[in-house]
Amino acid sequence: MTVSSLAIASAALATDACDSCPIRHRAVCASCEGEELDRLAEMKTYRSWKAGDVIAMEGDELPFVASLVTGCASLTRTLEDGRTQMVGLLMPSDFLGRPGRRMAAYEVTAATDVTLCMFKRGAFEVMLADTPNVSRRLLEMSLDELDAAREWMVLLGRKTAREKVATLLAIILRRASNDAAPLRAQLPLTRDAMASYLGLTIETVSRQMTALRKAGVIELDGTRGIACHDLAALLTEAGDDEDGTFLS
Amino acid sequence: MTVSSLAIASAALATDACDSCPIRHRAVCASCEGEELDRLAEMKTYRSWKAGDVIAMEGDELPFVASLVTGCASLTRTLEDGRTQMVGLLMPSDFLGRPGRRMAAYEVTAATDVTLCMFKRGAFEVMLADTPNVSRRLLEMSLDELDAAREWMVLLGRKTAREKVATLLAIILRRASNDAAPLRAQLPLTRDAMASYLGLTIETVSRQMTALRKAGVIELDGTRGIACHDLAALLTEAGDDEDGTFLS
DNA sequence: AAGGCGCCTTGATGCAGGTCAAGCGACGTG
DNA sequence: CACGTCGCTTGACCTGCATCAAGGCGCCTT
Structure with missing residues (x-):
């Protein structure tokens, strides 16, 4: 809304790792207009973890959704007898957390030192509901992840x-x-x-x-x-x- | 728009396998209002395949997106040397085809006799763009599929x-x-x-x-x-x- | 009725990858 | 410095599943 926040937004647009966008990607920023960027800037907070830290356990309440800024985190599922399989590998610009579901479905672990850009669920979901550009981008990202999961299944199976x-x-x-x-x-x-x-x-x-x-x-x-x-x-x-x- | 098409829409709402909705599920229909249902009714066509038929090969042009109405279809990926892995199993109400991508990424095969409810890409994507209810539902479905893919990965890996x-x-x-x-x-x-x-x-x-x-x-x-x-x-x-x- | 084909089952054998165990280098700590 | 721990490597051995091969059953065609 103010001149200064718009300046931040423009600066962010100049890099690939956009700082003000929940999805942290120029492709989205390019389609985010001023007001949305302002709202996002007000919603976000940053937090870091050390390599090896458990960010969330399966079943934990995950009161935020987030975009991975730096580092690398894994999603893993563990069977009752302890066998464990990684099912997701998050790299910078990847999204963490499912809108509309508060429970973590997988254990989230920092593979390296990690920084997340976090958004409160409530505010993020309100924004999703009335920002078609962002929700469309989120759909694209989910479908990309689905494709990646399917490649991964070929690797695991064959x-x-x-x-x-x-x-x-x-x-x-x-x-x-x-x-x-x-x-x-x-x-x-x-x-x-x-x-x-x-x-x-x-x-x-x-x-x-x-x-x-x-x-x-x-x-x-x-x-x-x-x-x-x-x-x-x-x-x-x-x-x-x-x-x-x-x-x- | 007419009384008769609204009547069809109401009848559809009475069953779980909704006939007028691209996503073929009451949860969506309940959130689809009259005008959307009318537009969908005008867009759709049906087509059937026999068990074993190849609906599309990997790389084929897929000029439609579709909702599986009856039967069961599989998505498979084949490596250069012929090894093959199923990566998706579509059941009634599942969605086929990625909005925004015309190429089939996997081979689609009818496991049993199959009927698809098909939508031309252009019309469907226009509707997606200005129907938040449907696009939100599509996001939910993609995330459900992603969860299923991850369970499947645990099965394959461990x-x-x-x-x-x-x-x-x-x-x-x-x-x-x-x-x-x-x-x-x-x-x-x-x-x-x-x-x-x-x-x-x-x-x-x-x-x-x-x-x-x-x-x-x-x-x-x-x-x-x-x-x-x-x-x-x-x-x-x-x-x-x-x-x-x-x-x- | 005979033959062929698609789909499934069963048996014999081999090997890729799991399991168990030992050891190594880097690093931190008393 | 000795010692323990952590992450990794290597070796010896074992086993679960793949591979190869044969045969059975239902169904279609001639």
């Missing part, structure tokens, strides 16, 4: 351990480095978290990582750093080396 | 073959019979489709079905009929019978 690990590494490498070989990244996940993502055990993940390294398709730098000159090789040739060239 | 089969049977039994033991159903899926759903082979599905029958937790009637007096037993005790009582 891929071999080596393909699983290669696929996950490729996803992370692509997100981290915007092209320009060699692709490099710091893994935001522990081996445990990777195993949970992939439906494998930690030992199998570890073995496949060293197998990929020995096959020459990736390089490891310490326990978190990875590099890859050829994503295609990672994804297709992974599992060759039949003559054992790299093992001798 | 459950044993026996648990997988038991879980699928329980889902079908619950949908088919509204309580009142013994639960009975005709499976809408072939063993092949079940294997595709579960990330297993057809042989393993078959073996687990007979194991569950021998353990006494289900009965089989021909190849498609199943019954179960005790869902809890199916889901928890599945895999016991350690002393072989039922095998002697």
Whole structure:
């Protein structure tokens, strides 16, 4: 409403990680007009967690919805006997919390240090109801997540351990480095978290990582750093080396 | 707009499977007002497929969105080497097609005989844009599907073959019979489709079905009929019978 | 009636990935 | 410094499911 809040809004529009938008993405900001941005700016608060912190347990009251600003968080489901499967991996600009449902359906854990931009449910849902641009964007984001979940199901149901690990590494490498070989990244996940993502055990993940390294398709730098000159090789040739060239 | 179309709308409201609503569900119809129902009635057309028919291949142009009226259809993804994983199972009132994307992202196959209620994309999207009730309902449905996909991921990633089969049977039994033991159903899926759903082979599905029958937790009637007096037993005790009582 | 086909079941065997166990390097703490 | 812990790796072994193969049953066609 005031000149200063509009100035903040314009500044936000100049970056990809828009600061004033619940969905934290330029595509939305571009369609948010002044008044909406003002309302959002008044609703939001920030909060941070350390790597490993549990942000919410399954069944907890989650009195906010939020947009992930920095870091990486996971959604996991645990069966009665303790088996656990990751079912969501949130990266910056991803949305957390379901409008209209206060209970957390999954355990939410900070994989790395995390900052959330949080909105009180009441205010957010009022805004959703009378801001078609934002609700349409939220629908798009849900459908993108559904597509991602379906790709993930193919991975869980049909891929071999080596393909699983290669696929996950490729996803992370692509997100981290915007092209320009060699692709490099710091893994935001522990081996445990990777195993949970992939439906494998930690030992199998570890073995496949060293197998990929020995096959020459990736390089490891310490326990978190990875590099890859050829994503295609990672994804297709992974599992060759039949003559054992790299093992001798 | 006319008296007769309003009459049709009211009649539709009296049943759960609403005939005039793109989302085919009373919850939506209850929030759809007269004018919207009229517009929907003018947009829709019906079309049927036989069991086994391919409704759309991955990458096909899908010039409509639709609501599944009767029967059961599957979404599947196939890897380059032919491995295939089901990633969606549509039942009556489920929605098919993504607004804003004309390409089919998955192969759509009729599991049983199927009828779709179809809407031209252009008209549907115009209506979406200025009908908040319907677009909100579509968001809810997407989020429900996302939850279902995540349950499915737990199944694919962490459950044993026996648990997988038991879980699928329980889902079908619950949908088919509204309580009142013994639960009975005709499976809408072939063993092949079940294997595709579960990330297993057809042989393993078959073996687990007979194991569950021998353990006494289900009965089989021909190849498609199943019954179960005790869902809890199916889901928890599945895999016991350690002393072989039922095998002697 | 014979033959063929689609769908399902059952058996024998092999292997990918799980399980159990040991050890290693980095880091923090008394 | 010794010690414990945490995250990771590696090895040895085992098992659940895939694979390969055969056969049964219902149904259609000729």
